Amino acid sequence: MARPSLTETAPVTLEQLHARWADLNARYFSGALPPIEIVWSARLTSSAGMFVSHAGPRSREDGHEGRARRLIRLSTPLLQHLSGRELLSTLAHEMIHQWQFDVRKRRPDHGEDFLEKMEAMNRDGLRITIHHTLDEEVSAFMTYAWRCLECGQDYRRQRRTIRPKDHRCGACLGLLGEVLPGKLPRKRRRIHPQHLAAQYRPSPFVQLELPFTAA
Numbered sequence: 001m002a003r004p005s006l007t008e009t010a011p012v013t014l015e016q017l018h019a020r021w022a023d024l025n026a027r028y029f030s031g032a033l034p035p036i037e038i039v040w041s042a043r044l045t046s047s048a049g050m051f052v053s054h055a056g057p058r059s060r061e062d063g064h065e066g067r068a069r070r071l072i073r074l075s076t077p078l079l080q081h082l083s084g085r086e087l088l089s090t091l092a093h094e095m096i097h098q099w100q101f102d103v104r105k106r107r108p109d110h111g112e113d114f115l116e117k118m119e120a121m122n123r124d125g126l127r128i129t130i131h132h133t134l135d136e137e138v139s140a141f142m143t144y145a146w147r148c149l150e151c152g153q154d155y156r157r158q159r160r161t162i163r164p165k166d167h168r169c170g171a172c173l174g175l176l177g178e179v180l181p182g183k184l185p186r187k188r189r190r191i192h193p194q195h196l197a198a199q200y201r202p203s204p205f206v207q208l209e210l211p212f213t214a215a
């Protein structure tokens, strides 16, 4: 069976995306964001957008001009059903993470600097949000769920691809626990780090990409 090509399903072309990226960069970041690869992903279904980096914000070990390789991934299956405004707010959300990573040299999160930028951009009507839970569009794809035992970040996947033995939270490196499908409690449970310390293993693990979602 032939798979539909991305150009058939992507809501806008990469050229149009880069034009919007450049516009937002000039308007809200004083043009300080260095160029970044933006890709449409047919396989990304855990979030509408995702800022991905393969090394820390201060790493110089790979990439050009001493920058670690990083990119912005956008979900074709999720964004093709959403409006252009939602696509723009998703791109803007990921650009704030890029700014945290490239300019502020810190690990992307939804901390104070994120909120300040978000509010400044929202004053102009961009409607960026921080999603802590996945919206219906996204969760329809998801069968399995894990929750960070430390910060409460949720991770959902279509298949059981997260192994708590090998994976750690993308936000805080905390341990993950699998939750029964459909049983994710509304309220995040915080477990004091002190109770987790004994469980940390020295073995290598994979830090998960944060499922950044913008409405």
Ligand SMILES: [Zn+2]
Residues within 6 Å of the ligand: 148, 149, 150, 151, 152, 153, 169, 170, 171, 172, 173, 174
């Ligand atoms: Zn965490």
Ligand SMILES: [Zn+2]
Residues within 6 Å of the ligand: 093, 097, 109, 110, 212, 213
């Ligand atoms: Zn985010």
